[in-house]
Amino acid sequence: MPSVLHYTLTIANWRAHQFTVTLDIPEHSKNMLELSLPSWIPGSYMVRDFAKSIIDINVTTGANSENEHLSMLPLVKLDKQTWRVETQGKPCTIRYSVYANDLSIRSAFMNDQYAFINGTSAFLSVSEFENARCELDIQLNENDPDITDWKAYTSMPTRADSASSSEWHFVAQSYDEFIDHPIYVGIADTHCFNVDGVSFTLLFSGNNNIDYERIAKDLTPICKHHLDLFGAPRAIDNYLFMTLLADNGFGGLEHKYSTALLYPRFDLPQVGETGKKTDSYITFLSLCSHEFFHTWHVKRIKPNVMVKPDLSQETYTNQLWIYEGFTSFYDDVTLARTGVIEPQKYLDIVAQNVSRLLQNAGRLKQTAAESSFDAWTKFYKQDASATNNIVSYYTKGGIIALGLDLLLRRESANKVSLDMLMQLLWQNYGIEEKGTPDNVIQDLCKTHFDIDVSAYLDQVVYGTDDVALASLVSEMGVDFHTRPRVSSDDKGGLTSQPAVINQLGATLKPASFGLTVVQVFEGLAAMDAGILLNDVIIALDGHVVNAQKFQRLLDNAQASTVEMTLIRDGRLLTLPLDVVKARADMAYFTITDQQKLSKWLAR
Template sequence: MTSALRYTLTISNWRAHQFTVALQIPEHSGSSIELSLPSWIPGSYMVRDFAKSIIELTATTSEGHITENVGDISVYSLSVTKLDKQTWRVDTDGKPCTVVYSVYANDLSIRSAFMNDQYAFINGTSAFLNVSGFENVPCEVDIELNDSDSVTSNWKAYTSMPSRCESTSPSRWHFVEKNYDELIDHPIYVGIADTHSFEVDGITFTLLFSGNNSIDYERIANDLTPICKHHLDLFGAPQPINNYLFMTLLADNGFGGLEHKYSTALLYPRFDLPQVGESEKKTDSYVTFLSLCSHEFFHTWHVKRIKPSVMVKPDLSQETYTNQLWIYEGFTSFYDDVTLARAGVIEPQKYLDIVAQNVSRLLQNAGRFKQSAAESSFDAWTKFYKQDASATNNIVSYYTKGGIIALGLDLLLRKQSNNKVNLDTLIQLLWKHYGVDEKGTPDDVIQNLCTTHFGIDVSEYLNRVVYGTDDVELASLVSEMGVNYAVRARVSGEDKGGASSLPAIKNQLGATLKPATFGLTVMQVFEGLAAMKAGVLLNDVIIGLDGHIVNAQKLQRLLDNAQTSQVELTLIRDGRLLTLPLEVTEARKEMAYFEITDEEKLNQWLGK
């Protein structure tokens, strides 16, 4: 008698975006069992209620009252009662049973499940029911294709789960995991794909991209090799992985990444990646992809193994709160970009421009004065993951500010230790004391490690920039790395920050605009600037300034050339035509940039 749970996942009907799971549950104690699906997936802190996609659920056993015959086997139905939005009770009388359910898969993201005519992508949290009392037993997974469907006949299954051959069928795959938590940490891809493998320090890395493409996989592998090497060297031997899978869903639009212990799932625009035969010049979008890969691979250690204590065994049925996400996503956001510069994948000035863009996002964000990075971490479930157009005025990103905090902490540690310790040293301590054994970090872990191991008190810094709402004082800190920090006015509505030789705008509206069929739709209104003071609201459509019809370029030109302290803004609001007095306001200096003052010093800081 086996004590394992066995799941058979069948790609049953891609046209209806449906797959089917048959779950075989062995004999057990008690008169009933409870089945449940997680509400959220680790690494993405929002309740998503995956169980809402279960279409129907039935249970049968080979003992009981006959309801039908399947071949030579008598099948008996069992009573199923739904207890809440994600939990079912099955009356089994302790007998082995099979639970069958269908799942709707039409969420093109890296968090749930999606299916089309090219592939099926499935996270375990969307597919595999947890059986109460069986959380620590082995889980086996069979993946099957619908043999009668010609579209899926050449599909293949890919996952980072260990495989075991039990069938010679080309349309069936068998995988095993030691328990339920491990099972749901391996996304599954079944479909048409391009793959390319490369090796770093004896570890095999596989790139998987959905569909068949003309992407230059060799180039991507060559660029990722030193990035992966950097992370492996930083954390040191022995490594927790032997194989790693970069699984990328290509789409016309979309962006995302979600970390797993032995893989990552990515979503990226297909034509933002280098094509075979194209110039070797790295576009901004390709650099962003490399940074995304760097970010998710860094999570192999920092999030999947080093993690807040409350995340070691989280309750996936409801929110699990922590104020430490600034450590985990923030530090990782620092390393994802700096690694590209350290590895020589991008030039130092390009790295500084990326940091400047992150700082610029903060400087435009009035919410940084209202919410601390620690509070942002705690409120990730609602305020960060459920942002609306007012977010820039009311919250701060623990990713963005956390990355700047990490940069400042690195420079502070170097300065106070005469370059004997830095953020690398701190990360290595986190791995040694909390990651290797996955025992979880307390809230005060950073200040405690710095005091205990470095003799450096960073509590004042953290109190100001993490638990308070102060900005990191970059101007005084970055001089230690041979760089000068400055701010300037924006040069256009598309300006993201960084060095620019273009002339700055003179006056500022204070709103984000998007071209409409006629005029410009207001997408964001920034607190304290001219648009909000004038009463401009979200979704207004600006059509004129001082009697002239405008587009984005003409609006800015008219503002800059205004000869009076006040102009008239004409807009449409909910079918009404309005004219608002708009105060002509000098553009704020909210775009950050860095200038290299000592190239040798910067290269030393980068470790080049």
């Protein structure tokens, strides 16, 4: 049986956000074939039902010679994403159109500048052909003069066909490999740089005035750090950072040889700009660091159930705290290790993550392992109560990784670190993509380091204890502190600003008149007073409020209770609010031993 599936992707009509796919299936041994589209994309743990975007689909056979005519074959839809066709083993062609209007890095999107397409939202799989070679032609609609200057970009290997200005040819050795290469077709800026023999390409949608040389210069030591950490054998020779620029938006999704990013265009450095790195630019570098780290840790080192996951339904694991959590530790610490940011800036970023946890009552109800398992619903489908009921396996997982590194150093007199554990994961599981068991961390630490970390993991991973940073960070040469917030937009970290005196216990945003309640935190004054989500606070003790005036009035309250006036679903209400002193739920670190911190940051 021929083992080649041939796909043709055509940018059909960007005005209608549509592309078309033609799939040629060769002669085969089965009377019936099943066609299906994944319902989720690896790395993003939520069922997205990509097949809902298929507009029309048909199957034809015949026309192998001048005397034959095309014959339509009936398709039977079996479920939301699966079709069956009776082919009698004959070659056939599947044609379908897809609606692409999801501006994210998980699906497909098309506008007047570009088309971005993930294979999971575009390419049907064929039963009996899961391990077949997949060939792809990408072509433009030749009748559309507005896209004649578009070009195709992907990390998928190029096929050795002759290419024209309106057609590109690629190949993958299996369907799983095929759908792991996101595709960009359109107008783009590109910039290439080399790190230790690995070729990197930066791609940004549209034409921009972004300082790509500066970004490449800052990413170079970050990429080198990750390459050096995991060492031989090299996982890649080429890598593509593919960034969709928008007015707003944020996201990143890892692939084996590329990453797809979504980022605000004016949060990146422009040509001619000088000065210190902005917080938003540091966040972009950290995002790149995070997704590139996944090249090893997620795409090759992975939970055992993710080696060959069922993309038609949820695949559960309680290990995401290891994968997203450890990566969340390395994405930021790498910037400090390589000198891209100062040590104090790194400590402030860690403090912001800790502050996020300290404000989150959900951390006392859900474990990091449970958060991993429930990612499909509780994490990826959060509602306004999430902060009170769940914990992030990203945020707590990153703090768990920091604590584990400090614990390993303390128990080994600085002879063992988390870096060494990552190298063991790569050597024992990543190179051959074997898949890790749930107890992999405690097992490796005990077997290779003779350090028992099970009690620590029982407390902070399988239990709801906070990581005892105050007793661990001395290994870094720093002290851990907490303080009240200094303003409504305080994220944590070292500051010289005066703290607020009293605390509402809710997140507010400006409304056309007054302040809208968008979060209410468990155990604080707002919830005790009966303030609800979407209430609009308009006055405090008879004085009309905005964001600045509200906090000032609350801090200067002379009585133990104040009168809150608000609108709820068209009704005017007055509620008594207890005046409660602000709690110390903002974290910060101070450096006590600069030499010790520098040593900790050195690999």
